[in-house]
Amino acid sequence: MDAQASAPVAGSLRRSISLGQLIFFGLVFIGPAAAVAIFGTLDAKSSGAVATV
Secondary structure, three states: OOHHHHOOOOOOOOOOOOHHHHHHHHHHHHHHHHHHHHHHHHHHHOOOOHHHO
């Protein structure tokens, strides 16, 4: 591999997040959306009275 190709360019971003951090941030981002699928099912089965289910 050429040393010129792997040298950082001024003004560019570098990757600094580990795999564990990536998984954690992904779960934190997606976690709140998990209730959306259940809400739709409950809404359909309860005829719009999800708060009482």
